[in-house]
Amino acid sequence: MLKHWPPLNALRGFEAAARLGSFHKAAEELHLTQSAISQQIRSLESFLEQPLFFRNGRSVALTDAGFDLLSTTQALLQQLAVGIRRLEQYRKPNQLVVNTTPAFARHWLVPQLGDFHRRHPDVDLWLFTSDEVPDMATQTIDIAVRDDLSAQAECSFRVLLEDRLYPACHPSLLATPADGRTTLHGEREMDWAHWQVQGGADVGQRSQGLNFSDPGLLLDAASGGLGIALVSELLASPARAQGLLQPLSEQRVRGPRWAWLVHRDSEGGPLTRSFCLWLANALDRSE
Numbered sequence: 001m002l003k004h005w006p007p008l009n010a011l012r013g014f015e016a017a018a019r020l021g022s023f024h025k026a027a028e029e030l031h032l033t034q035s036a037i038s039q040q041i042r043s044l045e046s047f048l049e050q051p052l053f054f055r056n057g058r059s060v061a062l063t064d065a066g067f068d069l070l071s072t073t074q075a076l077l078q079q080l081a082v083g084i085r086r087l088e089q090y091r092k093p094n095q096l097v098v099n100t101t102p103a104f105a106r107h108w109l110v111p112q113l114g115d116f117h118r119r120h121p122d123v124d125l126w127l128f129t130s131d132e133v134p135d136m137a138t139q140t141i142d143i144a145v146r147d148d149l150s151a152q153a154e155c156s157f158r159v160l161l162e163d164r165l166y167p168a169c170h171p172s173l174l175a176t177p178a179d180g181r182t183t184l185h186g187e188r189e190m191d192w193a194h195w196q197v198q199g200g201a202d203v204g205q206r207s208q209g210l211n212f213s214d215p216g217l218l219l220d221a222a223s224g225g226l227g228i229a230l231v232s233e234l235l236a237s238p239a240r241a242q243g244l245l246q247p248l249s250e251q252r253v254r255g256p257r258w259a260w261l262v263h264r265d266s267e268g269g270p271l272t273r274s275f276c277l278w279l280a281n282a283l284d285r286s287e
Contacts, residue, residue: 006043006044006047006048007040007043007044007047009040010040010041010043010044010047011044011073011076011077012030012077013026013030013032013036013037013040013041013044014040014041014044014052014069014070014073015070015073015074015077016029016030016037017037017041017053017060018052018053018062018066018070018073019070019074021059021060021061022058022059022060023037023038023041023060024058030132031131031132031133031148032132041053048065048069050063050065051063051065051066052065052066052069053066081135081137081138082138084138084139084140085138085139085140087140094122094123094124094271095124095125095126095271096123096124096125096126096142096143096266096271096272096275097126097128097140097141097142097143098125098126098127098128098141098142098143098144098145098275099128099129099130099134099139099141099143099144099145099146100127100128100129100144100145100146101129101130101131101146101147101148101215101216102129102130102131102214102216103214103215103216103217103219103235104145104146104147104216104235104258105127105129106216107216107219107235107236107238107239108234108235108237108238108286109127109145110127111238112282113125113127115278115282116275116278116282119274119278120271120274120275120278123271123274123275125275128141131214133146133148133149135152136152136154136155136261136263137152137153137154141263142262142263142266142269142271142272143260143261143262143263143266143272143275143276144260144261145160145258145259145260145279146258146259147163147256147257147258147259148256149259149260149261151261152261154263154264154265155261155262155263155264156261156262156264156267157259157260157261158259158260158262159257159258159259160258160259160260160279160280160283161234161257161258161283161286162254162255162257162258163189163232163233163234163255163256163257163258164232164233164252164253164254164255165189165190165194165195165230165231165232165233165252165253165254165255166230166231166233166247166248166249166251166252166253167195167200167203167205167228167229167230167231167247167248167249168222168228168229168231168236168240168245168246168247168248169181169222169225169227169228169229169245169246169248170222170223170224170225170244170245170246171243171244171245171246172225173225173227173228174246178203178204179204181204181227181228182209182210182226182227182228183204183205183206183207183208183209183210183227183228183229184209184210184211184212184218184221184222184226184227184228184229185209185210185211185212185218186211186212186213186215186218186229186230187212187213187215188256189230189254189255189256190212190215190218190229190230190231190232191230192205192207192230194230194253195230195253198253198254199253200249200251200253201249201251203228203248203249204228204248205228209227210226210227215232215235216235218231219231219232219235219236219239222239222245223239223244223245224244228248231245232255232256233252233255234255234258234283234286237286258283260276260279262276
């Protein structure tokens with residue numbers, strides 16, 4: 001029967017857009033682009049072979065079919081959320097679920113986990129990476145450590161580190177003239193527009209080049225000698241220590257804000273306290 005189901009991501013995008021009355025607000029809530037939400041809605045309408053929204057410029061309103069589907073979708077998502085939360089009873093007694101971004105996991109956390117495991121060998125750590133911010137109220141997650149977090153209900157929120165950014169490339173590119181280097185572009189703070197707005201010096205960056213949505217892949221590309229990139233001081237520290245990155249300027253600009261969310265059901269537990277204390281100390285040493 002699954003082949004008769006519409007894409008679940010499209011249903012989630014539809015529910016947010018219908019509830020908020022805006023594709024733009026839905027995109028902000030789900031941490032997607034507005035074009036991604038529009039594409040999800042179009043694919044859902046194509047699947048159902050009928051329109052779900054009336055579109056008038058930037059404003060949208062539900063059709064009768066859209067109202068009908070909204071009630072069904074919200075009931076489905078709520079039931080799914082409750083069912084997922086109920087699975088907590090099957091967790092291992094010493095399991096600690098930590099959510100983070102793929103970039104933070106690969107470039108900072110995983111290289112540090114050996115130290116944590118040596119200090120706390122009894123903790124059964126499950127590292128769960130995702131591009132989207134988790135909903136801590138409905139997902140079985142003890143701690144989220146990310147650069148895109150804001151406060152959520154039922155959680156404690158703490159800013160851990162204010163990252164800094166700088167332009168860098170592989171040392172092999174330093175002998176290449178500035179106008180001959182490929183420019184690597186990222187999103188959010190890793191976009192060169194952010195560097196320029198913050199008063200960053202011209203290091204030969206150009207508007208054209210190679211584009212990356214994942215800051216981890218952007219860092220891999222820069223470390224591999226593909227071009228110049230705006231990189232995170234925190235995430236780039238291992239590559240720089242290995243001689244894979246060379247700053248193109250001593251200047252630094254404001255970067256993302258790393259923070260954690262700790263669910264209140266886990267906050268007082270010894271596993272959570274051990275991980276949080278270790279994490280805060282490890283990040284302090286990274287500054």
